[in-house]
Each structure stands twice: as C-alpha cells, then as structure tokens.
Amino acid sequence: MQLRFLGKNSTSGDCPTLYATDRDTYLVQGWRVFANDLLMQLDVPEGQTVVEVPTELFEHLEKDGLPSGEIRRLEDPIMILTPGGTFVVQGLEVTDPEALAQMTIPDYETVVEVPKTVIIALLEAPRGADLQRRAQPAL
DSSP states (O other): OOEEEEEESSSSSSSOEEEEETTSEEEEEEEEOOOHHHHTTOOOOTTEEEEEEEGGGGGGGGGGTOSOOOOOOOOTTTEEEOTTSEEEEEEEEOOOHHHHTTSOOOTTEEEEEEEHHHHHHHHSOOOSSOOOOBOOOOO
16 A cells, blocks of 8 residues: 655654545544543444544645545544544554555554545535534543
8 A cells, every 4th residue: 555645733753644545545643542431432343443633634635636624524433523622533443564664653643544435525514414423521
C-alpha cells in the first residue's frame, strides 16, 4: 500500500496524521482510545479499532481534491464527536507492514483505514433526520 501524506495538526513528529492511499482509502493515525466509558458505547468488531483525532485533521482532505474538509454528518460507527470536541474514528486496524513502515507511530497511537467513499459521505450536508451520534460524557 502506497501512502500520500495529507497533513497533521502540529509541527511535532508525533501527532494525529491523515494519509491518502492507492486503494481509495484514507489512513487516520490518532490516539488509541483507552477510555472504558467511551469503548463501552461502541461495538468494535474484530479487526477494527478506533482512534481519537482533532476535528481539524480532516481539513487536510482539501489536499486530496475534496471541496471541503468539514465533517458535516456523523455516522455510527464510523465517526462520533466526543464531549471534548474531538472525533473518534472507527475503521480497519492497519497491519500492513509496508504501510506502517512509511509512518512514525508512537506507542500511544494507532492507525485505522476508512474507505474514501465513506469519508466523502461524511462531508455532505445532512438530509432530513441525519444519524448523528455523540459520545455520552462520563458520569
């Protein structure tokens, strides 16, 4: 799998990062989700995982020719908004050694792969009763 760097949200080496692939997918590198209260709200099938990233990370989608990087709809289980204002993104956990060799991934981060068509759908304006899901704050 070949990657094309789209961007990250800081100048330091270790931070959430967005890549386009040669498979019409995006790789979202973000913080591993360890919060039990959040994980209990999700149904994460085997082979998938979730990462948490700043909402601004998706502004880099414009570098891939998309008209806007503004996520306008939240679709369960692909993307939810946390009470802290970040996105939790669910997708296939990336295990491809060739892809992983092209990234610098600290221990507290991991990478998920999400189809490009799914991300594009999240950029569209909601129609009617959109299925928006927000993570519930811990009690």
